[in-house]
Amino acid sequence: MSAGSPRTRFKGCCADAELAGNESPYSRYPPAFRRRECRSAMALLSGLKLLCGHYAGLFHKTMAAKIKTLRESVSMPMKVNAVRLQAEEERLKAAYARRLNYVPRDRYSVFSVSHLLTIQELERSLLALLRDQNICHLDSMRILEAGCGTGYWLSQFVRWGARPENVFGIDLLPERIAEAQRLCPAGVNIRLGNACSLDMPESSFDVVAAFTLFSSVLDPAVRTQVAGELSRVLASNGVILWYDLRVDNPANPDVRGLTKNEIQALFPGCRLHLKRVTLVPPLARFLAPRVPFSYGLLSGLKLLCGHYAGLFHKTKATKIKAL
Numbered sequence: 001m002s003a004g005s006p007r008t009r010f011k012g013c014c015a016d017a018e019l020a021g022n023e024s025p026y027s028r029y030p031p032a033f034r035r036r037e038c039r040s041a042m043a044l045l046s047g048l049k050l051l052c053g054h055y056a057g058l059f060h061k062t063m064a065a066k067i068k069t070l071r072e073s074v075s076m077p078m079k080v081n082a083v084r085l086q087a088e089e090e091r092l093k094a095a096y097a098r099r100l101n102y103v104p105r106d107r108y109s110v111f112s113v114s115h116l117l118t119i120q121e122l123e124r125s126l127l128a129l130l131r132d133q134n135i136c137h138l139d140s141m142r143i144l145e146a147g148c149g150t151g152y153w154l155s156q157f158v159r160w161g162a163r164p165e166n167v168f169g170i171d172l173l174p175e176r177i178a179e180a181q182r183l184c185p186a187g188v189n190i191r192l193g194n195a196c197s198l199d200m201p202e203s204s205f206d207v208v209a210a211f212t213l214f215s216s217v218l219d220p221a222v223r224t225q226v227a228g229e230l231s232r233v234l235a236s237n238g239v240i241l242w243y244d245l246r247v248d249n250p251a252n253p254d255v256r257g258l259t260k261n262e263i264q265a266l267f268p269g270c271r272l273h274l275k276r277v278t279l280v281p282p283l284a285r286f287l288a289p290r291v292p293f294s295y296g297l298l299s300g301l302k303l304l305c306g307h308y309a310g311l312f313h314k315t316k317a318t319k320i321k322a323l
Helices: 004-017 037-047 062-073 081-102 113-132 154-160 173-181 220-233 262-265 281-288 294-299 316-322
Strands: 143-146 169-171 187-192 205-213 234-245 270-278 305-312
Touching: 081 220, 113 234, 113 270, 113 281, 113 294, 113 305, 143 154, 143 220, 154 169, 154 173, 154 205, 169 173, 173 187, 205 220, 220 234, 220 262, 234 270, 234 294, 262 270, 262 305, 270 281, 270 294
Parallel strands: 143 169, 143 205, 169 187, 205 234
Antiparallel strands: 234 305, 270 305
């Protein structure tokens, strides 16, 4: 073998290492093992995996593990600093102010055929979700809606049987609070407030409603804190009623849809029951006035629905932790 061959150079490096006081690659093995024949035999025997005493491997997270990690990170208590919270609050107020300039006043009126069909479909869906959980008597239940707007759903809860004095609503905008107080039945409790910090005791509500609330909150930390507050005030055997975008609205950069995994991550201690509802609004607004029955037909094709309606309730593990 020539002096410049790789094997000769390797042996030379080992010898130099030994002379320098360093351990060569084979110096820690018995002298017999340093022979080429013995090393070849060991390589052959290691091919018989039953004689191998170690594992070599590569691990990567599955999607389920990633979701679990996300849930755990969301479930950790986190308070948004005042500057960040104020920035998101100002952004929300500015977004609603802009909407007044370009959204027609009658778009969300019950005299709009498309909006009326949307509301009727949603009401049926929410009542079905409650009925499936055997929640058919609201007269003894305390109910909170976060982001109640002008109070439409607060009035609906009373119409469904809830006592006005047991129905509560909060909203960020003073003008909406004033309108809700004008429209809602006497006795309904309507307050100006921020869902990030509810001035209410823990486990004080049997039903907590969040309708198109989370899609309007773009800051992930603020959204997480809102979810934590809603969970905090929810009784251990209570439920969360949900209605919100499941896809982004390309015409409105001030909102963002939430996937099922994102919703679950916001409420890691809850079991979710979700259904797709609401025909995408541009299509509904075009078809409903012309062919009213087409709304029901097309909303039955769930691929054309842009929202989730849902009901969440705390799992047994969460109830035990609360105790």
